[in-house]
Amino acid sequence: MIKTRRTTSSNISPEDTSWPFWPIVPLYPYGQRRTLRTEVVKDTIWTFEQCQGILYVVVPIRMTVVRLEKGGLLVYAPVAPTGECISLVNELVGAYGDVKYIILPTVSGIEHKVFVGPFARCFPKAQVFISPDQWSFPLNLPLSWLGFPGERTHKLPLNSQESPFADEFDYEILGPLDLGLGIFQEVAFYHKRSHTLLLTDSIISIPSEPPEIIKIDPYPLLFHAKENGLEIIEDTIQNRIKGWQRIVLFSLYFRPSSLGVVKWGRVFKNAFKAPDRSRKAYFGLFPFQWNEGWESSFKELYLQPLIVAPILQGVIFNRSPLEVLSWVDKVSLWGFERIIPAHFSAPIQTNSSQFREAFDCLRYPKHNLENDDFQLIRDIEKRLTQIGVTPPSKL
Structure with a gap:
């Protein structure tokens, strides 16, 4: 049974949910963020959800915490370290040991990157591992200028077997995919013991009803x-x-x-x-x-068990479809039983076959060309290519 834990309105104050750095990425709910913790695999995996959006188009953003077999915790894709969030993490620290590793599995997702430095400062013993090709816009600043703790921030090795958590996790790096002004990169983590795949943005599943955090x-x-x-x-x-x-x-x-x-x-x-x-x-x-x-x-x-977000299909993954599909093939070899992405539904009970099928949008893109809902994305893709911001599509 999946267990959910959140602080109640009677024992939480505005200070507990405060996120004072919201002007850096001014997304709703701005300076006040609630956190919902859910146990996905008993005594092993937990998700921490907050919400974010623009013009009340609000969706979940999710951090995943995994208990390490030798003690301690690994954190994948941190969320805003509010007092409430850190209190919920510290409950796990008290039961299972310190946060040992903090993972930033993306380079272009500012809504994920902005939380890493503040989160790491709450756990000074943790080592921070980041997807290797980080960049920032409009200036490509040093990571320390972006709030990352310089002495304990490391690039993820290209070979997952060279990481300090290789006995428990495999990972595969997608990219870097050239987007013209920048790059896209995402790191899929596979927790071997629980057969769980951790993703950031590449795959989502849509619930018919609003998630609890919303x-x-x-x-x-x-x-x-x-x-x-x-x-x-x-x-x-x-x-x-x-x-x-x-x-x-x-x-x-x-x-x-x-x-x-x-x-x-x-x-x-x-x-x-x-x-x-x-x-x-x-x-x-x-x-x-x-x-x-x-x-x-x-x-x-x-009705689709897994989907690739339309903006990824039409503006990003179509620039390097063969590279994306190669990454999909490697990830599919792991034989996972569930996926925990950073947005929308989680956990998703699924398998490698459904994961591969979700990327048929790159193998057979004709459906997107006929789907009227894609029109604005097609227009954006065409315009970005015309003005030379992004390279041409290869689909």
């Missing part, structure tokens, strides 16, 4: 369940699900085909009449209009 504050769900800015939305299970499914379409397609265009004159006119004109409700502004059929777009995503 339900702690349901306002974003209800905001996106509205049909217009004049509607007073009731907090019901059905409206929470409706809001969540629309959030998924926003987050993956940016502008799904079922999202209509609302004239700004009408948007401002309705804003003056909106029942909620508070700053929380963006002063009544609601520039969204959903057309019939949006449920079908969500269902297509939900």
Whole structure:
């Protein structure tokens, strides 16, 4: 049985959930972040979830903690080290030993990178291992300038057997994939004892209902369940699900085909009449209009056990499909039973065959060319190539 642990509202204060460095990456919920801990494999693996987003398009962001067989903990993809989060980690430290290793498994995911330095300072004995080809934009600054503890930060060896945790973990590095202005890189970790694959962004699975961490504050769900800015939305299970499914379409397609265009004159006119004109409700502004059929777009995503996020399919992985598929083949050899990604559902009970099938979007890309929901991503890809920001697609 999967066990969930979170601090209750009666014993938590704003100081416990404070994240003072939020202006560096100004994502909702800004300076206040709740944390949800879940035991995935008994006495072995735990996930720590927070939420983040833009314009109330809020999705989970996840850190995974694994107990090492010889004592201590390994942390994969840290989240914001709020007081609440560190308290929940320290409960595991008290039971299983110190945090020994902190892993940053990506180079381009600023929403993951920004937490590593502050998290590492909370555990001064931990060694930090990072994906090897780190870069920053607009200036490629030294890691110490980005908050990483210089004396205990190391690049992951290209050969996983040379790492200090090779007896318990294998890993495979995807990339670096050339994106023009920068690169994409992700490190898949395989925990041998539990047959668990840890990923960051490359694979996701979509739940039909909002995750528990999102339900702690349901306002974003209800905001996106509205049909217009004049509607007073009731907090019901059905409206929470409706809001969540629309959030998924926003987050993956940016502008799904079922999202209509609302004239700004009408948007401002309705804003003056909106029942909620508070700053929380963006002063009544609601520039969204959903057309019939949006449920079908969500269902297509939900029915797939594993998917590659559309932005990765259409803008990043299509630059080096053969390299990505080679990485997929190597990862598939591990024979894992579950995947824990950094976003959306987790754990995902799955297998290597389903993992390989998810990347058929690179083997047979015709479906994406015919899917209207991909139109904005196709337009972005075309424009970036035209102005020379990214190299041409190889699909």
